[in-house]
Amino acid sequence: MPRINAERLLSELRRFARFGAHKTGVHRPTYSAEDMESRRWLASQYEALGLDAHIDGVGNVFGMPRSPRRSLLIGSHAESQNHAGWLDGALGVIYGLEVARAFAETPDCAELPIAPVAWADEESHYITLLGSRSYVGDISEAEIANAVNVYHGQPLRDALKAAGLAGIPRRQAEPERHVGYLEAHIEQGDSLEATGKRIGIVTSIVGIWQYRIAFDGVQNHAGTTRMAIRKDAGVAAAMLAMAIAERFPQVAAERSVWTTGRITLEPGAPSIIPGRAEMLFQFRDADVSVLERMDVALRDLVEQTCARSGCSAEVERTATGRPWVMDQAFQEALEASAERHAPGMHVRMPSGASHDAQLVARKLRAAMLFVPSIGGISHHWTENTDDADLVLGCQVLADAAETILRTQGD
């Protein structure tokens, strides 16, 4: 049985959090200097394990075993949201490294090939799940050519060039080369903590549908334009946000969630009636028919808002992620391993968050493991997980990896 090195695991997690350290979290946007430094560091660690290490054309870092046997891909994404937590993504990446090290050090596991991986831009600085989408062939060169950073507008092509990735091929999935893919991640919610569980085995990952909604009204002077003749795009945006808050509970399912993450009024000055308002809106569910119902409701509410506000609107669906069910045999391996190390303290659960595993699952058998998030907090620099849970999660993953390679591998 592979024994992970708890001290090394915790120390490497903390070492990795120094790339872009921000308060007790990290600020490591995709392709930033800190992000690329962290990827080069990972490649050097993979290399030191005797793996064929390389960074591909979108920044995905692979440590490919030289063994002819099919390997188990293990990882997550290396970058962070802006000014966010130290474990989101990094946890699964460092678990992949630690499991590879533990296998290499365990005599009867050394011949079981582990391929650690770190994906790029799961966190949507340019394109949501860019690295894993690229890996499974779900992205076109045109989409890459048109993408810009959602915060500061830098073209993706320029960012890739600045990161030294221009001209490097994007590695494509090789189903014949891998037994499958495992990803560990913090839960990012409070349900493990609230029920006293320490390990979550993911049954399915929700689909996320994302929208850019723009209202066009008439920009004018905020003092001389009578209320009666205004077409205020900002009022239209607020109207839609409130209509969603009132209607969605009726069309959504029990576990559905929806969020307006950004509202931008143009020109944004105190004495000017906003002529344009843009909203970034998304919803999530594990059931496609529920997603479709919410789509219909949204479009209906936008139409009503236009009629009431006198503004016109454009609705663009920018992402249509489908829900994905995790591999049954892999789930069983994770569950058996969890039961060995933490009897009765594990649970099967859907993932409300999107993960690279849902993309990789299109080409490889895939499964995911969750560890608890303290207070359910994530996407914030105060995000954290108990050290004991960090260690337990990695050991459960390592054992499950052994089971999978022995029972499902060559």
Next chain:
Amino acid sequence: MPRINAERLLSELRRFARFGAHKTGVHRPTYSAEDMESRRWLASQYEALGLDAHIDGVGNVFGMPRSPRRSLLIGSHAESQNHAGWLDGALGVIYGLEVARAFAETPDCAELPIAPVAWADEESHYITLLGSRSYVGDISEAEIANAVNVYHGQPLRDALKAAGLAGIPRRQAEPERHVGYLEAHIEQGDSLEATGKRIGIVTSIVGIWQYRIAFDGVQNHAGTTRMAIRKDAGVAAAMLAMAIAERFPQVAAERSVWTTGRITLEPGAPSIIPGRAEMLFQFRDADVSVLERMDVALRDLVEQTCARSGCSAEVERTATGRPWVMDQAFQEALEASAERHAPGMHVRMPSGASHDAQLVARKLRAAMLFVPSIGGISHHWTENTDDADLVLGCQVLADAAETILRTQGD
């Protein structure tokens, strides 16, 4: 009677619009290179008229007659809103210059002293009405020291230094030196155009009360945080905006206006529940009791929004401008002049927009003249006024200036 030079007036208005030209409008933020260039150009034109020209410590440009007689101050503000119209402010500045030139050229008017002036930052890049507030002694050094650019955050002190204004005294109003102040401006609304009038004589200027309202909720993951436990600051902001839209028509007066010019959600990412939302809100009326009623209603609605959303809020009133009545004798002089040049095509009206005249009126007798805005559009680069109206307005102003200096002056 002073005869203005129509061709020169139009040509100088167009020349002035080249400072920061943007499409058919201008982008000339306070203390930008283009703004300072335009101010130095004005000073050189004042100088060429034999006036004592200088730029004071906040960028106000004065052309002070060397005559011992009391002069009539005529002007407006020189900077523009971002990417806005060519006439807002500039019209009154160039009218001041043209009237000074016309008086200098008219033998029996040459001894009547005109003092052209161009105020700074009426348009709130740093502090609303900064130049005229400074002139009437309504601003402290502390306020100047704390002010930053509302769009990009540069401290006002740094901007003044970069503009070469550090250490220059701020000129204070000298009531004994002036008969009063006249300001011409585009209407910025559509009421002149809609009623077929060509000149508006301003009776009073509305007071503007301005607010920064911040909601604090709990930032969290947009996929894993159940709807029931969210404290979404963005939803709170939308809730308040809609509550204002519903309640304000009941507490406001007929001509009151209110506007949310900006909404900012933090951190502003599609997959993060906004932990903080900030709104810039303002309302206007010519009656203080109506302003007070709207203030009470706003605070009440913020409290209700906190109770409903689970968020907390801070309300900061950032401006408390009081309404101001224009000088009666000056209004009569403007009206008589308008009647001579455009019989029956003028009207007395309140100003829904804020103007430097409301500040200057604290120290000097003051009045204002409006020319029509095509389509009522302003604060946008498509802002415009018919050439014939541009010429008429300046001639009416020049005649009224003569009347005022002859009947109210030394």
